[in-house]
Amino acid sequence: MSNTPEPQEEGTMTTQTEPKPKPSAKDYKGRLKPIWCPGCGDYGVLSALLAAFADLEIDPDNLAIVSGIGCSSRLPGFVKSYGFHGLHGRALPVALGVKLGSPHLTVLIVGGDGDGLSIGAGHFPHLARRNVDVTYMMLDNRIYGLTKGQTSPTTPHGIWTKTSPAGVVEFPMNPAALALCYGATFVARGYSSQVKPLKSLIMAAIQHRGFSLLQVLSPCVTFGRKCGFDAIANSIKECPAEHDCRDASSAYQLATDPQNIYSGILYQEERPEFISTLQAMGGARGRELDDGAPEIDVDRLVDQFS
Template identity: 50%
Template sequence: MGQLKAKDYKSGVKPIWCPGCGDYAVLNALTKAFAGLEIPHEEIVVASGIGCSSRFPAFIKTYGFHGVHGRPLPLATGIKLGNPDLTVVAVGGDGDGFSIGGGHMPHAARRNIDITYIVMDNSIYGMTKGQPSPTSPTGMHRKAAPYGTQETPLNPIMMALSYNASFVARCFSNKLKEMTDIIMQAIQHPGFAFIQVLSPCITFNDTYAHYREITQLIPEDHDTSDLAAALQLALVTDTQYLGVFYHDKERLGYCERVRMVQEAAPKMSLDAIIENYKR
């Protein structure tokens, strides 16, 4: 195949995102990753839920599925199991993934389904114009929370680690190269890969400066096979570590397990099964 470039993976549809939105970086990183891994367009499916970031599939030149709110993981799980040869990426925002769809991630992790899940986390509902989200800080004032939010924010990395996801990483939209590299690792990981991207909403929650200040790369000596060490890093919230927290390279992916079940199953015809109902 000829030299594929990131722009070859863009559909040409103009993103609905505001200029400066963190999601552009994710679009660039993902298309670069596809190009870097030389995956043919038609062998990729990007599935999403609802929200600004979930409009993603329209902007790339691969098969896509823009589903309903909060359900990109079951949708992507079905797609991958429907055709395990495909590269399947689920994308969405923090409201989509941790609020309405919050019940699905533990199960995607538990199955270790071979998909990459990128959550563009801007700690706000952007499409509905600025309501607090599950990762908004306590006391955030918005129209829907005029007296400040009373909830404490979720910690998505902690959640993914406690669900025992086999690949857990955090990126920042301002660090494109690192993000591209991590997405490439995630796509190649034969299991469930979770990436939280700190992706600021320039209009309703501009956190660029804040994240520039508090993010730092995970120390080089961190052992990514050590879940306890990963949890220690995740517990730190005044600094937001960027990079791969955890990577379990041993665990079998769900597709492999399903294949093993199919292989071990006795070969049967419908007539043979019907015999059981004759007695």
């Protein structure tokens, strides 16, 4: 048997295209190496995210990750995709702009509990109620990490922080419960140490057509040691198998359970997505991209205003 290919008759040559190999998580690694502290929960989140991109076979050219400012907000630099590391608390309006300009992109938002619930809190309800098709991953370490350990809106009541020397006076906000009240169509909770389940949640959130909030408990090992993460391994529980994630009131009960921190998909509903609704109403009628995805005609909009 010879390894030499058979000569082909003139005019009968067929061009065979090699099937593209399945991507792996490392194909999505960015050029920058993470500079988080050793043991930071955000490493687990990044691993789950890269694995989710690989399983979904997302083309990095069709992926945009938008963040604010904070340790967690550094994440876009560590991923091979379009990235925008912007202003503290302003990731959500930037992401809305990205999605409006290029609706064919998969748009992810990554930020901390401080970024999303302090300075940026005003944006969260509006993206949720509009049901903009973006995935918002709030990396909740219950503290301001980047600025070295001040109280955040999710810091537990009573604990000591640098800005609460006598213990935190306020009671913490609950991002999953807030998202439900704001009208989010997908609400889930994961944990950075449970990388495989987190990967599945990220995939489900990205595949959901509409606004997805994924709260990820992700400990700050340097400044958030007193924030109750030691107890998380015992108190985090998967949503009960009988939970119907279309039931908003049972989702709210699970999200606010005083004893257990329920993880998994708490709530999901189908509702028309913002940009396609806008386009159907003629508010953003535009040209089509090569792949048939609609694109807003920015030139036409600029003409209208000039």
